[in-house]
Amino acid sequence: MDRVEDISSKVASLGVDSVKNASKQVVDIPKHHHHSDEDANAERLPASSSSNGDAVPVEYNNGIANNEDPGKQMNYEEPLESDKLRSNDNYGAQMVHSPDPSATPSRIGSVDAIAPNSSATGQQHNTTSKPPISQNKTKEPTAMPPPTKPSRTPTSFMLGAPPHSKPQTSAAHSPIVTPASSASVSRANSSSNTPHKPTPTAAPNPNGATNNNGPVPAPTPISTTATPSKNPVSRLQRIFSQSSVNRQNNKNKPSANTNTEETNSTNGSETGASGVPNSSSSANQNAKLSRFTVYDDGSHTHQLRPAKRQEKLGKMLKDFLAGSSKKREEERAAKEAAADSQHQLSLVQSWINGYGQEKLADKNFGKVSASFVEKYGRCQEVIGRGAFGVVRISHKVDPQNSRSELLYAVKEFRRKPTESQKKYTKRLTSEFCISSSLRHPNVIHTLDLIQDNKGDYCEVMELCSGGDLYTLIMAAGRLEPMEADCFFKQLMRGVDYLHDMGVAHRDLKPENLLLTINGSIKITDFGNGECFRMAWEKEAHMTCGLCGSAPYIAPEEYTENEFDPRAVDVWACGVIYMAMRTGRHLWRVAKKSEDEFYAKYLMDRKDESGYEPIEMLERSRCRNTLYNILHPNPSYRLTAKQIMKSEWVRSIKLCEYGSAGL
Numbered sequence: 001m002d003r004v005e006d007i008s009s010k011v012a013s014l015g016v017d018s019v020k021n022a023s024k025q026v027v028d029i030p031k032h033h034h035h036s037d038e039d040a041n042a043e044r045l046p047a048s049s050s051s052n053g054d055a056v057p058v059e060y061n062n063g064i065a066n067n068e069d070p071g072k073q074m075n076y077e078e079p080l081e082s083d084k085l086r087s088n089d090n091y092g093a094q095m096v097h098s099p100d101p102s103a104t105p106s107r108i109g110s111v112d113a114i115a116p117n118s119s120a121t122g123q124q125h126n127t128t129s130k131p132p133i134s135q136n137k138t139k140e141p142t143a144m145p146p147p148t149k150p151s152r153t154p155t156s157f158m159l160g161a162p163p164h165s166k167p168q169t170s171a172a173h174s175p176i177v178t179p180a181s182s183a184s185v186s187r188a189n190s191s192s193n194t195p196h197k198p199t200p201t202a203a204p205n206p207n208g209a210t211n212n213n214g215p216v217p218a219p220t221p222i223s224t225t226a227t228p229s230k231n232p233v234s235r236l237q238r239i240f241s242q243s244s245v246n247r248q249n250n251k252n253k254p255s256a257n258t259n260t261e262e263t264n265s266t267n268g269s270e271t272g273a274s275g276v277p278n279s280s281s282s283a284n285q286n287a288k289l290s291r292f293t294v295y296d297d298g299s300h301t302h303q304l305r306p307a308k309r310q311e312k313l314g315k316m317l318k319d320f321l322a323g324s325s326k327k328r329e330e331e332r333a334a335k336e337a338a339a340d341s342q343h344q345l346s347l348v349q350s351w352i353n354g355y356g357q358e359k360l361a362d363k364n365f366g367k368v369s370a371s372f373v374e375k376y377g378r379c380q381e382v383i384g385r386g387a388f389g390v391v392r393i394s395h396k397v398d399p400q401n402s403r404s405e406l407l408y409a410v411k412e413f414r415r416k417p418t419e420s421q422k423k424y425t426k427r428l429t430s431e432f433c434i435s436s437s438l439r440h441p442n443v444i445h446t447l448d449l450i451q452d453n454k455g456d457y458c459e460v461m462e463l464c465s466g467g468d469l470y471t472l473i474m475a476a477g478r479l480e481p482m483e484a485d486c487f488f489k490q491l492m493r494g495v496d497y498l499h500d501m502g503v504a505h506r507d508l509k510p511e512n513l514l515l516t517i518n519g520s521i522k523i524t525d526f527g528n529g530e531c532f533r534m535a536w537e538k539e540a541h542m543t544c545g546l547c548g549s550a551p552y553i554a555p556e557e558y559t560e561n562e563f564d565p566r567a568v569d570v571w572a573c574g575v576i577y578m579a580m581r582t583g584r585h586l587w588r589v590a591k592k593s594e595d596e597f598y599a600k601y602l603m604d605r606k607d608e609s610g611y612e613p614i615e616m617l618e619r620s621r622c623r624n625t626l627y628n629i630l631h632p633n634p635s636y637r638l639t640a641k642q643i644m645k646s647e648w649v650r651s652i653k654l655c656e657y658g659s660a661g662l
């Protein structure tokens with residue numbers, strides 16, 4: 001509550017409106033597109049789902065339970081009895097959950113989410129004992145042979161496969177992600193119950209500002225023998241990818257060596273991705289390269305590369321698009337790919353689109369004062385670029401130990417030529433006031449706001465050396481299910497905390513989720529953040545106006561109605577999860593009239609067969625929760641707290657670093 005007051009008083013001094021409206025990207029909303037149209041579509045229930053449990057819509061608004069339509073659903077996994085959602089779980093008296101076993105569930109839970117005896121138990125549904133919707137549907141395999149075509153590139157999945165066509169197998173489409181074959185995995189020290197985990201070389205600094213936060217993997221060697229892809233995007237991925245998964249399992253192998261870095265990876269796609277044969281001599285190196293390791297006890301660790309990746313990707317793309325004669329063929333392939341309509345959904349495409357608009361400004365980085373240098377050291381290399389300036393690493397000699405350095409991220413807030421001084425001030429005060437008042441392991445810690453000698457402001461933050469989630473997905477093609485789940489749970493913890501504090505982010509997307517090299521997620525970029533409730537207020541303020549990035553924007557933002565900013569955050573989280581799992585955007589824009597993919601989603605989610613990209617997720621718990629996170633009607637959408645309490649998310653094991661935010 002202290003923190004809420006902090007934020008509230010800071011924001012109050014700015015005026016709620018100023019914060020609410022700061023930095024919004026206002027886009028014309030077509031008049032013909034009304035909320036009611038999609039609501040009607042979304043709320044109609046399929047015939048197959050008319051005989052079981054019910055839930056009332058989530059009341060994001062003023063706590064008035066809407067019981068008018070008993071058919072309307074909010075299907076999430078039934079929480080444990082002790083965890084059942086209560087009205088005070090959700091922003092005061094906002095959410096009422098009153099399952100009625102005799103009423104109607106929506107399609108989403110109808111087949112695979114309702115336990116045979118659910119009416120007897122009075123529970124809405126129970127996902128633990130039910131078969132999936134379709135027995136023969138394509139699953140994400142837990143065991144797959146190594147790919148037979150090692151030359152298969154990320155392109156075949158990211159750019160070629162239509163989102164609605166069933167992938168042959170997720171592994172077959174995943175160029176970099178290791179097929180989770182039992183034959184290809186190894187578990188460390190499986191003979192004992194003690195998992196071997198890489199031990200960080202030094203405990204991370206509480207600010208995350210240290211360069212000693214764990215073993216740094218060696219760069220992935222680039223194969224000169226691997227079949228070269230002609231597509232620049234796939235080359236980018238191959239070059240900057242890390243082998244994805246290392247399952248530490250020595251069960252079937254003599255565990256002569258208990259070295260924590262030993263691995264028996266015989267993973268085909270690792271070989272294909274990096275071009276390095278997985279010989280025993282390179283076992284240690286392969287272990288170091290694994291970005292994700294699963295242990296016998298079900299725990300896992302992430303090990304990400306220090307983030308110069310984005311910078312490197314930028315340079316690579318520039319080279320590819322620059323037009324040297326040697327690369328003409330690649331350029332042509334890139335153009336063809338760009339013309340492909342499927343390509344519009346790839347995350348890479350939006351990056352390519354944005355690349356040309358970036359204003360590189362390395363040389364113009366404002367000089368900081370002596371007091372800045374004294375406090376945070378000297379700004380040096382660029383670690384990222386945003387719409388309003390660059391982000392650099394600042395190095396300071398550790399006062400406790402002159403041999404080590406403290407590292408900070410310093411984000412420059414440059415004023416755009418078209419931006420008024422007032423708007424500029426609003427933007428940065430909005431970001432700084434909000435982010436500096438928040439303390440959570442999965443939210444970026446902002447330390448200071450300082451003016452440089454040119455008058456531009458610089459925000460000093462904890463450094464996240466693992467880059468951002470967007471770059472990771474691009475490099476990987478797609479993430480492993482357990483890996484994505486861990487990131488998702490961390491994200492939801494952060495979002496739940498923000499919402500508890502009266503703050504909505506309003507621009508959640510993989511680019512705004514930073515990573516430490518240990519795989520801890522940090523929500524960043526509060527430039528569009530909104531305080532929807534002051535400390536002294538009980539009820540949330542609704543909001544209006546479009547903001548964020550198109551593929552992550554919730555459908556209600558395209559209406560002229562006011563909406564709850566928390567619900568749009570939740571929607572974005574669902575799109576982010578699917579981006580992690582598929583390497584693609586679900587749609588370009590959540591407008592039925594303008595996006596065929598979204599229109600199909602609206603139709604298919606009501607159908608028993610479901611929407612294919614979601615149906616390919618193997619666990620019904622996960623699919624059900626996803627459908628209810630991506631509920632087109634915000635009144636029925638799950639809240640962050642409900643998501644945290646869903647069976648699926650409760651079953652996700654967080655890694656230790658992610659849990660602690662280190």
Ligand SMILES: Nc1ncnc2c1ncn2[C@@H]1O[C@H](COP(=O)(O)OP(=O)(O)OP(=O)(O)O)[C@@H](O)[C@H]1O
Binds near residue numbers: 310386391512514527
């Ligand atoms: N604390 C940090 N540690 C490490 N890298 C960071 C940090 N903050 C930002 N970056 C890097 O800089 C990039 C741009 O930062 P950020 O998104 O905050 O800028 P922005 O100007 O608000 O961008 P946009 O408005 O386009 O989202 C991030 O995607 C990330 O790669």
